[in-house]
Amino acid sequence: MIGRIRGLLVEKAPAQVLVDCGGVGYEVDIPCTTFYQLPEPGQELILHTHLVVRDDAQSLCGFATKIDRDLFRLLIRVNGVGPKVALGILSGLDAERFIRCIEAKDVKSLVKLPGIGKKTAERLLIEMADRVGQLEGQFTPVPAGGEGSEPAPAGVSDPAEEAEAALITLGYRPQEAAKAVNSVAAPGMSSAELIRLSLRSMIPAG
Known part of the structure; x- marks a missing residue:
């Protein structure tokens, strides 16, 4: 299992980054909450990671904070929630807001997330109710790199x-x-x- 990578950020986009670690470029899928905290290309980057292994492919998912990575691991254990849906959840809600939704049984906010219907939202409330307690007290936001300032748009893209x-x-x-x-x-x-x-x-x- 690859649990953490450290290297130079080569390219970044809202859904994926390319990180150079000792001459090897790792493509890492990320949620938007991590994208917000990225440094500029050419700067050092540290990501907490989870390796997803399927019969047809392997993918590396990366997160700016350990709590987001830990929440991702809990989410993919929920029936009907795969890595893509879990990344979508963490793009719309950071760990703290997601925990608040679970504690408040806030189905309305959950169904507004991409890929989450009412049945999946209700399943999340039930299956995550006991699990989110494992994350309490871990809120120590750490930027993925740089000073945590708002990244500027890359290149000339709109x-x-x-x-x-x-x-x-x-x-x-x-x-x-x-x-x-x-x-x-x-x-x-x-x-x-x-x-x-x-x-x-x-x-x-x-």
């Missing part, structure tokens, strides 16, 4: 288009993604800001 693409990757319909981004967009905003605010507009804090 932040709004990048934000819409990220939401679509998470499972939202194109129309939903465009509407959410347009509702929060303002001049000078980075893609990370747009993604975070768009998700908050669709999944308001409880």
